[in-house]
């Protein structure tokens with residue numbers, strides 16, 4: 030079990046780094062929106078993101094979509 034948990038921790042660390050990068054990019058999108066008086070929420074784009082996940086993710090597609098809904102919520106909070 031210890032070895033498996035080490036692998037989980039390694040993956041968690043990669044997810045953390047990638048989420049940091051994603052949130053930084055979202056923050057930049059937010060700055061562009063503010064400069065152009067655009068709303069933070071873009072439902073069309075969110076549907077595109079979720080459709081992309083549906084097309085890409087395999088076995089755990091539904092679970093991954095739920096995770097991404099929360100990620101996009103936090104992205105909007107950061108923006």
Ligand SMILES: C=C(O[C@@H]1C=C(C(=O)O)C=C[C@H]1O)C(=O)O
Pocket residue numbers: 054055058059069070071072074075078100101102104105108
């Ligand atoms: C980052 C954006 O802002 C919001 C967050 C999104 C995301 O986290 O992918 C997508 C659409 C927007 O509701 C964007 O518009 O691209």
